[in-house]
Amino acid sequence: MEKIPVMINGLPGNVARTMAAAAIVDKRFTIIPYSLTGADIPHDMTNIGSMDFTLVKPDTRDEKIKEILSLYPFFIAIDYTHPTAVNSNARFYVRNNIPFVMGTTGGDREKLKQTLDQGSILAVIAPNMAKQIVGFQAMMAYGARTFPGLFKGFSLKVKESHQQSKADTSGTARAMVGYFNDLGVDFKVDDIQQIRAPEIQEKEWNIPREHLSGHGWHTYTLTADDGSSLFEFTHNINGRDIYVSGTFDAVIFLKEKLLLKEDRKRVFTMIDVLNQA
Amino acid sequence: MEKIPVMINGLPGNVARTMAAAAIVDKRFTIIPYSLTGADIPHDMTNIGSMDFTLVKPDTRDEKIKEILSLYPFFIAIDYTHPTAVNSNARFYVRNNIPFVMGTTGGDREKLKQTLDQGSILAVIAPNMAKQIVGFQAMMAYGARTFPGLFKGFSLKVKESHQQSKADTSGTARAMVGYFNDLGVDFKVDDIQQIRAPEIQEKEWNIPREHLSGHGWHTYTLTADDGSSLFEFTHNINGRDIYVSGTFDAVIFLKEKLLLKEDRKRVFTMIDVLNQA
Numbered sequence: 001m002e003k004i005p006v007m008i009n010g011l012p013g014n015v016a017r018t019m020a021a022a023a024i025v026d027k028r029f030t031i032i033p034y035s036l037t038g039a040d041i042p043h044d045m046t047n048i049g050s051m052d053f054t055l056v057k058p059d060t061r062d063e064k065i066k067e068i069l070s071l072y073p074f075f076i077a078i079d080y081t082h083p084t085a086v087n088s089n090a091r092f093y094v095r096n097n098i099p100f101v102m103g104t105t106g107g108d109r110e111k112l113k114q115t116l117d118q119g120s121i122l123a124v125i126a127p128n129m130a131k132q133i134v135g136f137q138a139m140m141a142y143g144a145r146t147f148p149g150l151f152k153g154f155s156l157k158v159k160e161s162h163q164q165s166k167a168d169t170s171g172t173a174r175a176m177v178g179y180f181n182d183l184g185v186d187f188k189v190d191d192i193q194q195i196r197a198p199e200i201q202e203k204e205w206n207i208p209r210e211h212l213s214g215h216g217w218h219t220y221t222l223t224a225d226d227g228s229s230l231f232e233f234t235h236n237i238n239g240r241d242i243y244v245s246g247t248f249d250a251v252i253f254l255k256e257k258l259l260l261k262e263d264r265k266r267v268f269t270m271i272d273v274l275n276q277a
Numbered sequence: 278m279e280k281i282p283v284m285i286n287g288l289p290g291n292v293a294r295t296m297a298a299a300a301i302v303d304k305r306f307t308i309i310p311y312s313l314t315g316a317d318i319p320h321d322m323t324n325i326g327s328m329d330f331t332l333v334k335p336d337t338r339d340e341k342i343k344e345i346l347s348l349y350p351f352f353i354a355i356d357y358t359h360p361t362a363v364n365s366n367a368r369f370y371v372r373n374n375i376p377f378v379m380g381t382t383g384g385d386r387e388k389l390k391q392t393l394d395q396g397s398i399l400a401v402i403a404p405n406m407a408k409q410i411v412g413f414q415a416m417m418a419y420g421a422r423t424f425p426g427l428f429k430g431f432s433l434k435v436k437e438s439h440q441q442s443k444a445d446t447s448g449t450a451r452a453m454v455g456y457f458n459d460l461g462v463d464f465k466v467d468d469i470q471q472i473r474a475p476e477i478q479e480k481e482w483n484i485p486r487e488h489l490s491g492h493g494w495h496t497y498t499l500t501a502d503d504g505s506s507l508f509e510f511t512h513n514i515n516g517r518d519i520y521v522s523g524t525f526d527a528v529i530f531l532k533e534k535l536l537l538k539e540d541r542k543r544v545f546t547m548i549d550v551l552n553q554a
Contacts, residue, residue, distance in 0.1 A: 132508060135427045139420040143412060146419075147551050150412045228518045231409060234509040241505045274424050 003030045004255050005075035007068075009089065010104070011035035011053050012046040014214070015080040015240060020048045022244045023078075028252065032072050036061060036089065038082060058088070065096050076251050079104050087111050094119030099258060101250045103129050103243070105171055116267045124254055126270040127171050129246035133235055134270040137175060144182035151231075152184030154222040161195035161205055161217040169194055172235075173218055185222065211238040249273055280307045281532050282352035284345075286366065287381070288312035288330050289323040291491070292357040292517060297325045299521045300355075305529065309349050313338060313366065315359060335365070342373050353528050356381050364388050371396030376535060378527045380406050380520065382448055393544045401531055403547040404448050406523035410512055411547040414452060421459035428508075429461030431499040438472035438482055438494040446471055449512075450495055462499065488515040526550055 006029050010016030016035065023029045035046070037055040046053050056064045076099050079089055083106025090112050093100045102112070102125040109125075116123055128134055143150065158177065160170040173192050180187055201207040207215055217236040224230070253273045283306050287293030293312065300306045312323070314332040323330050333341045354375050356366055360383025367389050370377045379389070379402040386402075393400055405411055420427065435454060437447040450469050457464055478484040484492055494513040501507070530550045 130506070132427055132431075132506065135420060135424045136508065138423065139416045142419045143416040146415065147412045150409060150551065154409075224519070226518065228515050229407070229409065230511070230513040231413065232509070232511040234507065234511075236507040236509075238505050241503065242501070274427065 001028065004028060004251060005030045005032055005072050006251060007032040007034060007036075007072075007075050007077045007098075008080070009036035009077055010080040010082070011037060011048075011055060012041065012043070013080060013082075015103070015243070016078075017048060018240045019078055019080055019244055019247060020051075020053070022241075023248070024049055024051055026248065028248070032068065032075055034064070034068050036077075036079075036081060036085075036092075038085065058085075061092065065092075069096065076100065076254055078247060078251065083107050087115065090115045090123075093123070094121055097121050099123060099254055101247055101254060102126070103247055113267060120266075122254055122257055122266050122268070124250040124268045124270070124273060126246075126250070126273075128243075129250065129270060130237060130242040131246045131249065131270065131274055132242070133172060133237070134246070135274055136233075136235060137172070137179075138271055138274070140176060140179040144179040148182055149184035151180065151222055153225050154185055154231075155225060156180050156185045156187040157193070157219075157221040157223075158187070158191070159193045159195065159219050159221075161201050161207065161215065163213050163215060164196045164198055165213075166196065170216065170218060172216070173220075176218070176220060180220070180222075207236075208238060214239050246270060246273070278305065281305060281528060282307045282309055282349050283528060284309040284311060284313075284349075284352050284354045284375075285357070286313035286354055287357035287359070288314060288325075288332060289318065289320070290357060290359075292380070292520070293355075294325060295517045296355055296357060296521055296524060297328075297330070299518075300525070301326055301328055303525065305525070309345065309352055311341070311345050313354075313356075313358060313362075313369075315362065335362075338369065342369075346373065353377065353531055355524060355528065360384050364392065367392045367400075370400070371398055374398050376400060376531055378524055378531060379403070380524055390544060397543075399531055399534055399543050399545070401527040401545045401547070401550060403523075403527070403550075405520075406527065406547060407514060407519040408523045408526065408547065408551055409519070410449060410514070411523070412551055413510075413512060414449070414456075415548055415551070417453060417456040421456040425459055426461035428457065428499055430502050431462055431508075432502060433457050433462045433464040434470070434496075434498045434500075435464070435468070436470040436472065436496050436498075438478050438484065438492065440490050440492060441473045441475055442490075443473065447493065447495065449493070453495070453497060457497070457499075485515060491516050523547060523550070 008016050008020045023031050033053050035053045039058050079102045081104050086104050086107025099122045105127045160173045169192055174189050177189050198212045215238050219234045222231040250273050253276055285293055285297045300308050310330050312330045316335050354377040356379045358381050363381050363384025376399045382404045437450045451466050454466050475489045492515050496511045499508040527550050530553055
């Protein structure tokens with residue numbers, strides 16, 4: 001198979017570094033030695049393993065991209081930047097006809113779709129690239145749609161643990177609460193228990209020490225008010241390998257969609273990627 | 278609402294007793310004071326609370342049913358008898374035009390459907406009447422159908438605990454293993470861990486002592502071979518209240534279907550009951 005050129009944006013950030021390190025040793029990809037970065041990043045270059053990357057800041061990127069596109073006429077961008085950059089990056093990709101996989105969360109998601117509608121490029125946009133979690137969410141969404149009120153009379157507890165640096169509530173837990181609400185359970189997103197203290201994570205949750213700096217553990221517990229039954233769903237992710245694999249699947253999916261010129265849909269989700277697999 | 282006359286078959290068995298005790302105090306039902314029973318039951322009568330039931334054995338039931346039908350021209354049968362009685366009871370219901378809810382497991386399920394095809398009555402047939410479990414199974418079936426291979430590269434562990442008197446492997450666990458197989462997981466029904474020892478159930482599983490004689494606890498654990506992720510699904514049922522509620526919903530569903538003469542389908546499952554709700 002021909003190698004797919006990819007540009008990994010968001011260096012020197014953690015997730016982008018993880019993606020780049022994995023892509024460098026993945027024979028399916030050729031890595032472009034440039035990366036979009038934030039205005040506040042003090043460096044002009046970063047390196048991962050033996051590879052040097054030129055960091056491209058917002059004020060020079062419109063000029064720089066001409067040079068990049070002359071060297072690499074086709075590539076797919078992988079975006080793991082910052083919530084504040086989501087919308088301007090999407091506009092940049094559309095303006096320059098660069099298909100992209102948007103793994104960055106946050107930003108204005110409605111505007112993001114509008115930007116795509118105004119252009120002619122394809123994108124995979126997904127707040128969670130872990131295929132098994134996306135699949136499980138799809139199963140929950142199906143349940144909520146097909147059997148509304150199924151868990152009426154049940155109480156819910158939601159506990160999630162993430163690395164201390166994550167300030168906001170888990171987006172996956174928020175989405176799951178929505179499904180549980182449709183299933184008849186009275187529960188507010190504010191009632192999600194967030195664990196961020198490493199000592200509790202290690203001692204009470206038994207999260208491996210090496211993953212305290214990067215993990216996402218979630219448990220949803222439904223208890224019948226009469227004590228007759230309990231349903232519990234858990235998904236625990238250590239590190240970021242699972243997101244790498246899903247992101248690369250999205251790149252390959254996008255490449256295939258680009259070859260099929262007739263497809264009219266322009267924005268895809270991980271559900272589309274899963275359905276294709 | 279008009280009360281629905283029901284005949285609860287399987288007395289003096291445990292599950293039938295539970296159903297009868299609940300139906301007696303449920304204002305939606307009138308209880309018929311007869312119950313089909315097995316040839317080996319030494320009694321002719323049994324009582325539940327203040328109500329006496331005549332036990333009707335296989336050798337006299339064809340005669341006895343004429344008397345019962347002359348007293349109660351319409352009723353719905355609830356069958357919690359014995360796996361060995363499933364097929365002959367179904368033939369008995371069809372022969373006498375008695376709509377029924379079959380909660381008894383086992384027997385020849387294929388023949389059971391054929392029996393219904395030969396008659397003109399309606400039935401709800403379901404090996405599990407717990408609505409939330411049935412709904413969860415439907416979500417798993419959807420996942421297996423929509424995302425085959427989603428959990429490829431994962432190892433599965435299945436543990437189930439039931440009262441000591443249950444000799445066979447959990448039917449729900451068997452069905453779930455089928456979905457996990459479709460999701461890409463290599464696992465055999467024989468590898469299901471069955472817990473039947475009350476001391477382990479109480480000490481290691483923390484199953485309440487009062488439910489050691491009647492419970493169904495199941496846990497399915499998927500672990501990624503690289504240790505990066507774990508998915509775990511648990512459903513723990515104490516006692517039999519959850520089956521009572523589902524069975525009665527099935528009776529009400531069946532009554533409504535009988536009123537709609539145009540429906541051509543004759544055999545329904547708990548999924549149909551859930552979809553209606």
